[in-house]
Amino acid sequence: MSSTTFNRCTCMIFFVLASGFSVVAQTFTSVQTGDWDDTDTWGTTGITDDYPAFGDEVTITSNHVISINALAQAGAVSIEGSASISLNNTLIVSNLEMSGTSSISGSGSLSSFGNFSIPSGTVSINGGSISSTGISLGSASLTIGAASLNVTGNTSISGTITFTSSTGTKEFRNVIVNAGGTWNNTSTESFTTRNITNNGTWNGCGNTTDCSYTISGTRIISGANEISIPILIVNGTVSNTAVLEITNQLSGTGTLRNGSAAISGTLEFNGDGPFTIATPDFSTFTNTVAYTDAGSVTAIATTYRNLTINKSANEVSLGGQTTVSNSLTLSNGNLVLGAHNLILAEAASPTEASSASFIQDTGAGVVRREVSATGIPLYVPIGGNSFSPITLTLNEATFGASPSVDFSITDSAHPQRDRDNRGDSPAGDDDGTVSTDYLDVYWTVAGNDISSPVFTAEYTYDASDFSQTTESNLVPALYRSLGGTLDWLAVGSVNATNNTVSMDSGDGFGDLYAMDNRLERLPVHLISFAGKPSKKSVVLNWVTASEENNNYFEVERSLDGISFEKIGEVTGVGNSSSIQNYRFIDRFPLSGRLYYRLRQVDFNGTFEYSEVISVTFEGLESALHLSIFPNPVQTNRIVSIGLNADAIGRPFILKVLSLNGEELINRSLESNTDLELDLSSFKPGLYLVHALFNGERLSKKLLIN
Structure with missing residues (x-):
């Protein structure tokens, strides 16, 4: 120890010369199997020290086995041929290179604070704890057995790296599989990593699904080729711009973002789950999430940009309210609502749906289609026990701030198929005449922030949903509430050959159905009831096929389809078995949508209501x-x-x-x-x-x- 004074400051300077350290770097080459600190292990030509020390270059060659039984240090170390190092203590080197069929084993540790390179050969690490600032794997094959590996920099793979044991920990910073390279894990090992890039081949877990990959921090999963991970644990913010397949489970306290501003991502859930993540982000950027496994699985409740259901068996169940903003592709397997709603944005029209893949509604959930304008077909590939799709087009409507239409389906005959509508307290069964031909399924549509709808609809039923006698007797039937009265409206046609119901001019949200033509809710058999605006009035016409004890018709008008007022009266013919034509002119109509109905009154005072029709009156041409x-x-x-x-x-x-x-x-x-x-x-x-x-x-x- 020496003491030196610099400008009144006394500094203590220590010079330490550890055993085995050389002032000038030397080159050591093994000549036989032996201990690192044994002079006989190394050649003596040009060597002044007994064994390698810090900074010395070391080559272990032939089939020599060098044992590390005490702390050892060196500069660059090269293990060649079939040579090996047996770690029983700690070896610290600046750089490490392996080639040939060389190997590392033991229970000690090897630290390379430079690069660890394997340019060629078939090498293995079967024990010990290896740490390095980086690994560069050329065309070689590296097998990691029962060892721990900690790489704090890049792991660049152009050859094949194989993990065969779950013993020890495997921690990486950035894993880069280059074109032609292979990441191959045949064990149940758990990995910790940051960024993953795969442009080669990725086998994340061999034939098992029990290995996991934990990613923390703000990271990226990228590359041109698919990355398959059985169990992914995300505890940071991870952005996927590759094709990422999760074959077993997803969990974590972080954020999994699919896609980026520049590159789209594909995320495949190909396992039984559970798939959960604290913050899923599947909608910010262009991306696709697909559920593809054969088992039953619960989908993550979130907003998806593009969602695909393509399962070889079983179904995907919603785990909560779910939104699709761009596209829903139904290829194989059903998407089951359960108690949760599926919200489809206006752009998210479903595709590829069929009896093999549809939205299955067997619970309280609904399919909500967002809409902002008339004339847009709202297609919903829904079904209960069978595929029963429906398309509804709003031809007229008044939209509020957040308009949408809810769709659901019920697998049973409509409970009101025999109902007679009598005033504001409907009762009875169509004057004693029950429906004999009807479907065992009906669709329900409900508007949100939409008023005064007029729509057309086409819906398809399965052949098994008609179990009665004469299918050709079916007509479309809309059960809706207007004027405080639940009322049936029959408009359109049924194609019994292809099981399609076409409804024309539906004038209120409610239940869409098909049953026989015993829909006239009057003792008067009303063939038609229609209204048409003229220049200064609205002309109402109706036709009866037969009448029984018909005293008169009261004509009622409403501005909202709920509250009606009497505006006129037309005398009936009493009793008739021939066609009768009636006409009434509303000479003081109001501008806008108007609703009309008939109140038919018998001689004994009994009355019943007709269906409700709507007419749009543009207003009078006047200087006023x-x-x-x-x-x-x-x-x-x-x-x-x-x-x-x-x-x-x-x-x-x-x-x-x-x-x-x-x-x-x-x-x-x-x-x-x-x-x-x-x-x-x-x-x-x-x-x-x-x-x-x-x-x-x-x-x-x-x-x-």
């Missing part, structure tokens, strides 16, 4: 203009109502009525002036505003929220 602003309007606000006319200053009568006909406002005002109406005393709802001017009446709806 009734203005309401704002409309809709919030309660407790002021609304401005006025009549614009060519004759300034002439009076008009302004009336505001509730839907049940109660007159709330009746005032005489000057034309071309506005009434500022305080709505603080008005309840939220729909109101009618009438303006009577010079023998003409204008009407508009006022909606108070």
Whole structure:
């Protein structure tokens, strides 16, 4: 030890010369089997030290076995031919190279703080604990047996690396399988790694499914070729831009992201699971998730961009509410809703569905199709016990902020197939006539944030769903609620040859069905009931085939299909067995969608309702203009109502009525002036505003929220 003073600072400088360390690097070559620290093990030509020390270059050749029984150090070490190192203590080297059929065994440790390269040969590590800053595997074959391996840098594989034992730990930083390279695990080993890139061949677990790969930190799984992992544990944020197959289980506290901003990813769940992850991200970027195993599996409840079901057997069950934003491909195996909803975005129209693969609804879940415009066919490949797809197209509708349509199916005959509709309290069984031909399945559609729908629908039933007598008697039947009355509507046709029901002009959400033509809910046999707008009115026509004790028809109108008011009456013929034609003109229609129904009244006062029809009236062509602003309007606000006319200053009568006909406002005002109406005393709802001017009446709806 020496002491040196620099500018009044005393520093202690230690010079340590450990045993076996050389001042000048020397080159050692083995000449026989022996201990590392035995002089006889090494040749003496040009050598001044007894055995290799730190910085010395070492070559172990021929079939020599060099034993490490005490701490040993060297610079670059090359193991050639059939030579081997037996680790019973610790060997520290700067670089390590293996070739030929060389091997490493024992229970000690070998640390290479430089690179570990294997350019060629068939080498093996059968024991000990090996650590290195990197592995470079050329065309060689490296077999890792009952050893521990810790690589803190890149593991680049152009040959074949094979793991044959689950003894010891295997930790990697970046695994890169190059073109022509092979990662081959035939054991139940558990691996810890960061990034994985495969451009060669990846055999993650041989013929077993019990080995696992744990990935932590912000990592990437990439490459041109498929990566198969039995058990993947994600405890960081992992982005997959490769074809990643998980053949057993997925778990972890992290985020698994499929795809990236630049590269799409494919994630295949090809096992029985469970597949769970704290944060699944399958929708941010372009990617596909596929469930492909033969066993029954529960899908991760999340939002998928592209979802594929392609199973050789069994089904995929939803694990919670699930959304598909772009495409749903049904190739093989059913997607079972159970108690959960499947939400399909407007762009996510299902493809490839068939009796071999459809959305199976046997529980409380529904298929929700999002829609934002009319004219878009909403295809839902649904089924209960069998494949029974439906396509519904909204031809008219008023959409709110988040419109969608829910679809479900029930595998039984409709419980109301014999129901007679009588006023607001339906009862009876169609005057004692029951349905004799009907389906054993029906579809239910419900709108969310959609009002005033008019739609067409086509739905297909399985041959086993008709078990009655005469299938040709079937007609489409829509069971919906309008005007406070549950009512059947029969529009369209049934093709009994291909088991397809085509419904025309459905006017309300409800149950879609098919049964025989005993659908007329009146003692009057009503053949048709239709409405058509004209220039200033709406013309209603209906035809009866027969009548029994028919006193008269009341014509009722509604603005919302729920609350109806009587607008006229037409006398019936009483009793008839021949066709009778009736006509009624609504001379004061309101602009917009209008609903009409008939209330048929017998001589004894018994009454029944017809189906409800809808007519869209565009409004009168007039120089008069009734203005309401704002409309809709919030309660407790002021609304401005006025009549614009060519004759300034002439009076008009302004009336505001509730839907049940109660007159709330009746005032005489000057034309071309506005009434500022305080709505603080008005309840939220729909109101009618009438303006009577010079023998003409204008009407508009006022909606108070």
